[in-house]
Amino acid sequence: MTLEFFKYQGTGNDFVLIDDRNETFPASDQALVERLCDRRFGIGADGLILLRNDPQYHFRMVYFNADGAEGSMCGNGGRCIVRFAHDLGLFERETRFLAVDGEHIAFVTEETVSLKMSDVTGIDNRGGLTFLNTGSPHVVQFVDDLESLDVVKEGRAIRYDARFQPGGTNVNFVQPIDGGTLFVRTYERGVEDETYSCGTGVTAVALVAHQQLNMPDPVLIKTLGGNLRVSFNAKTQEQFDSIHLIGPAKRVFAGTITV
């Protein structure tokens, strides 16, 4: 079988995008998705995303982590599929689409995609670790020297910690740069490695920084792959709506692969 694919990236979080409006992609073949995402034996990506039709929306997003399993919400992937749908001509400036965590609205400009994220209803303390769900589960931990932190080692220990079983969690390490800017590095579940950026992760970080450091809206985030902005409305200290993740998302290349 020959597959046509597109490669997109949003602040270095990279994805294989497939136009699957005719629903021919074998989505239950986990080994195939894993192989397509493999950086040596496949195309290489942090995840794979199918663009499918939906009767009530411009499109539906189906997201798989690099391990081939269907994942929870992916913020950078969401921004990339919005750019993809725009490149396919499915909408002009504003879109409504469906993802695993429900409806999303997004706006595109030449440079950026602004994606409305799900509302956040709580921030927990799990035995000393700050945990919240922004569409995907995230731990947020402040550290002093993020540059030299072993993110894979420290992140993996928390990802598999008993407090977050059975699903596990993504893990974000954060160091404030100034009163409105944070440096973030993320260990991603399902990729089982550090990625260059994680959209639901930096969203979680911004909300926690508002709660714990009084950081005002919007929060600016620096990741290994570039800069993002998170804007939000704080209803209480741990409830947020009108959350938007804003930053670049670009097509890198297109290709065909025989599988």
Ligand SMILES: N[C@H](CCC[C@H](N)C(=O)O)C(=O)O
């Ligand atoms: N990179 C993604 C997160 C994917 C979530 C995934 N790692 C999981 O929790 O299963 C993002 O930009 O939000």
